[in-house]
Amino acid sequence: MRISSGDKPYIVMEGLAFGESPRWHDGRLWVCNWGTGEIIAVDAGGSRKIMLTIPAVLPYSIDWLPDGRLLVVSGREGLLLRQEADGSLVIHADLRGLSKSPWNEIVVDGRGNIYVNGGGPAPATGQHFGPGTIVLVTPDGAVRQVADTIAFANGMAVTPDNKTLIIAESHANRLTAFDIAADGSLSNRRTWADLDGYPDGICLDADGAVWYADVPNKHCVRVREGGDVLQTVTADRGCFACMLGAADRKTLFITAAEWRGFEHMTSEARTGQVLGIEAPAPSVGWPG
Template sequence: MFSQQKEYTVQKLASGLCHGKSTRWQAGKLYVSDMIGEKVYSIDAAGHKTVIALQPNKPNGLGFLPNGDLILSSMLENKLYRYRPHAPVGDNLELYADLCGLFSGYIGDMLIDDNGRIYVNDVGARIFEGEGLKPGRIGVVEPDGTCKVGLENCHFPNGIAITPDKKRLVFAETFLEQLSTVDIVDGQLVNRRIFLDMTTVFASEEDRAFKRGCVEGLTVDAEGGLWLCVLHAEQCVRVDTEGNVTDRVHIPGHKVVACTLGGEDGKTLFISASQIKGTHKNLFEALVARDIEATIFTTRVAVGRGDARP
């Protein structure tokens, strides 16, 4: 199953975030949602951070409409907002879609397709308010603003992508340690099946004890290969269209959370990884205590960004 792994040189691009989610590359800049820091940033090629929006209800998923408009989520409200770049920070968001009536948990990751249709995750449970895990769903926001449920019974849906042929949607079910896929037919999500059982990728007794197959964010390259942020394994893993591991990028001592491809030639992999501070036992404790710090790393890859989303 495994091919020869190559060595990667990882460099620090930016630091000082709390927990960077939903990394996106657009028009020469990286955009990242700092969920715990309650801000959305743009980061230029030199690593300079700019706060472009404040989101006191925790931003999470980000995406760009075909016309270039940035849509960002308000996690605790279950609403999407359009960013207005020429308005002052703090007063530059306008309501785009309200998913309160459809979602039972929080908005997670999301993407926007070439037609402006938004696929957005509901993690299912309001875990920051003490609710136990339960299945969520994938919501669909049509370009006319209509909101509907596209897929039910998703177990903590997380990273989400559309394949280069535009025919399939792939998403992580984090705590099931698997990737699932569905066909896209006229905006409908059908024929759900498991794409990759991550427990076969991380199969040792120690891996299983620490659930190292949990995937958070992901992105897809021009060949349809998926870069997966494997949360507890401290690495980004690339799998090909058959589910075979081809590459690994290690980020020791960090929880790997989000990634995307970009840069001038599309061959820079941007990785957001968080480091737990203090004596917290797990990531969730550190998030609740806001005792966590995220760094954006970069590395160069062989296969660049293609026409897939995000």
């Protein structure tokens, strides 16, 4: 069954270089403004504030530890950074020895386990990314790889019971699920949904569905396990990531921008937007 949204999303924020890794935290939507090093938060009234500027251009992504400290994946530098109470950034985990490719996305589950993806072997000639990997950083600081051969590792989400991790494999046109063991290890790899598209950022809702953003198809799609499409929200530019938020957690926020290829991701064009639209079910799980 396919139900297309009859409403067009509205603009929450514009003038971004390249919005990515949206997160709803502490009553505001946080967005990584790739190409500038900025991490921006916007409140319900539309007021925006640069919360932090980091020494990275792209990719970088964010989430929070259970104690509220911000984590930032500095992708090309191979570092997971942590912001301390005084605002300073320190190294939380060093990932440089685990990959020759940039790191991409992060999710922290309800037990404080940190999953970071991307990375993997060096890309082949003419490619921008090699086969991806997922690493786990446990609360005691140990780092280990828990999955590999991911076909362009992108958005991740963890179910509310902390038992399943879902990852977008953009180049395989699918969402893939893993069981999460008590020690954070991943097993029972399986296809959660085959897709007619290229999933990028994802988020979970209370009906058990996943929203995924799709750059080349310029839309955000809600699917259930197995691949049935429940709803589609279209835009006039590529959709890179999505997150449910607002007071009732039922606003779908979409980061969108005109896509001109990897070589032009850091251009001076400011086509990045955050779009919003009412969703049928609230956010659950993590991120968020």
